[in-house]
Amino acid sequence: MKGTAVILALLGGVLLSGPALADRCGDRSTPLSKVQGGGQASPLAGHRVDVEGVITLDGRGPEGLGGFYLQALPGHADSDPTTSDAVFVYTRASGGAVGQHVRVSGRVKEYHGLTEIAAGSEVRVCGRSGLPEPVVLSFPLPADPEALEGMRTRFADPVTVVDTHDLGRFGVVTLAADDPRYPDSLAPQDRILLDDRRLDQNPADLPLPRPGLAADHSLRAGSLLAPVQGVLDYRYDRWRLQPDRWSTVVGGNDRPARPEAPADNTLRVASFNLLNFFNGDGRGQGFPTARGADSAAELERQRQKLASAIEGLRADIVGVMELENDGHGPESAAADLVAALGHDWASVRPQEAGDDAIRVGLLYRADRVEPVGESASLDESPFNTYSRVPLAQTFRMLDGGGTLRVVVNHFKSRSCRHARGANADQHDGEGCYAPVRARSARVLRAWLADLPSRDTLVLGDLNSHASDTPLQILADAGFRRPSVLAGDDGYSYRFHGVRGTLDYILPDPSLRARVVGGAVWHINADEPPVLDYNLEYHPDGRAVRLYGPGPWRSSDHDPVYLDLRLGAD
Structure with a gap:
């Protein structure tokens, strides 16, 4: 094609792109499952790709995650249970919103275990789309959740807050099926972090519990949260859920009253x-x-x-x-x-x-x-x-x-x-x-x-x-x-x-x-x-x-x- 810098290569049915994006919606693109691959790292790391999908969670903004999550359009996911149909798109570009079908071009990277596409300066909006149904999770989690990385997920039942140590520093809490008591322990598959969709430390406002943490409105370990739903994410060596809606406390561990005074002669x-x-x-x-x-x-x-x-x-x-x-x-x-x-x-x-x-x-x-x-x-x-x-x-x-x-x-x-x-x-x-x-x-x-x-x-x-x-x-x-x-x-x-x-x-x-x-x-x-x-x-x-x-x-x-x-x- 004279006057263009487009380079097309077919590698096992995967479309790789050159610097110029064939940016018409519906043109040939790389399936997101091919970007993720079936292993710990993407087989396309270092390559540029054209991809399309629906934005499921938008984490752009000065205090956000630096991009958005893109998942295959409803009905377009592959049938391979070993590969994820979603990916994180790292981009400063505006355009597109949750529920919109978009097309982007970028280079595939592995960022500390997270597969992502570092996109260019444009996000092309192709139209509206329904969101894919979340995959239902339960504990114990899969031994290797890689096949769900970046995808919409949810817990069918309320889950228990078991650790709030990093709530103030990083906006995260640890969730489990119940509240374990020693000598029981929590294996990696028995817990997951609930994050706050931000990368900044010591955030000014802590969104959990709703409407926000305060001296008289605590999030106590042992509390039950629901709904727990969002995108399954991997950052800083831990699997976590980036919520697409905020959970609320639905029971569990309320603050106890002051002890009654001891009886007379006691x-x-x-x-x-x-x-x-x-x-x-x-x-x-x-x-x-x-x-x-x-x-x-x-x-x-x-x-x-x-x-x-x-x-x-x-x-x-x-x-x-x-x-x-x-x-x-x-x-x-x-x-x-x-x-x-x-x-x-x-x-x-x-x-x-x-x-x-x-x-x-x-x-x-x-x-x-x-x-x-x-x-x-x-x-x-x-x-x-x-x-x-x-x-x-x-x-x-x-x-x-x-x-x-x-x-x-x-x-x-x-x-x-x-x-x-x-x-x-x-x-x-x-x-x-x-x-x-x-x-x-x-x-x-x-x-x-x-x-x-x-x-x-x-x-x-x-x-x-x-x-x-x-x-x-x-x-x-x-x-x-x-x-x-x-x-x-x-x-x-x-x-x-x-x-x-x-x-x-x-x-x-x-x-x-x-x-x-x-x-x-x-x-x-x-x-x-x-x-x-x-x-x-x-x-x-x-x-x-x-x-x-x-x-x-x-x-x-x-x-x-x-x-x-x-x-x-």
Whole structure:
């Protein structure tokens, strides 16, 4: 054809084009299934192609995905179940909209696992078209969803939100068929990301839940979403759904009410990991510290949330973990938190606190209970090297209702940082540093056996699941989790979308007979981290708009409480 730069090549029935597009709608074009091919990568990568199809989702725009999804026209898909009939078109060109039949020309590329066509400066609109029916999905997903890449899909039934960790940073949440509980796990086929049709980080507005995330309108893990429908997409090494309509919460996990006050003649004891409460130098300066708040403004937000959570527990005694280990003076973190709680509160002075940056603590209502004698601490291996120094204190009810000893603990975490040899993950479900936590339980058990009297509660963040060795060691000594805390609702933490229990209150046999109630108050583990006190990773105005001084996401652990009716001595 004289005067043109068109080069046509037939390669197995596939039309490849030169720089000039034979741009009349209906001219010969490459089927989208041929662009995708039957493998992980397109067999046409690097070639220019002419394609036609219907736009199913438009992600163009300054904050969008950089293009649109093109799927074969209804009735034009091939019959091969191993190939996708859709592709992502990366383009800055305008023209065309969802539901329109268009023709484009571009070069086929593999972009970090996503097959796409990098199109030119023109999108030719050919007319209106109906949208292809979405393919129905269910869990488990296909082992290799490549044959559905770029195609319209939907879940027939509501699906469960199991992880909101990246909602604030990337606008995504993890979905699964149900809400798994340890020791169950989520394989890649058991989960999928629900995205927000954008590439930008820290978006100003978070569309989930509808009409948008707010301090009083959360998207909690365990919630059910429907409809879940959109285009199956692959980006950043994960399969995800780019929604063509926004899902709404249709049930599941509502925020729980504040616990009822304990009955008369009943003592409430709670355990609460504070997620690193550090207060700088105690005079409004000294930030950032080793952990926790990075500024006085963040500290104020953190302090308000923690005080709201502790007050909401209506507890008489609260064992806390991850308190800054900066002494017991008026400028210490312990004194700061007590002041925020009010004049009725006080804290126990530990005998020893170890050299770790964090320690455990005991807060109590001085108008309800009083300490009996001095506190006791266990400052020997492994508590002076890995686990934090335990703190024990006996309390007496002021109304004459009896006494009990409370022992607060924080065992070595399951993190694998610097783990070597036997401390590395042995793939037995107990995580890294399992021998350290088991030895912590044995040394603690021996120490408790030497302390006088009965009526002892062992509580804290043991960083162990109920089936792990440390819990078995303590159970052998009589310290067992009461039934009110052992049901399916007894989880206190979430990790990678799976609920688990790390926080415990374990009464000895004499106290177990006096348990009259208790629960886990689910104010943190199910809440999106973006609702916490931190100010980083927020665009202008979002941190203020999302913040609430209430207890929600005051930490990453849920507080646990137990009610006991003590007899008079």
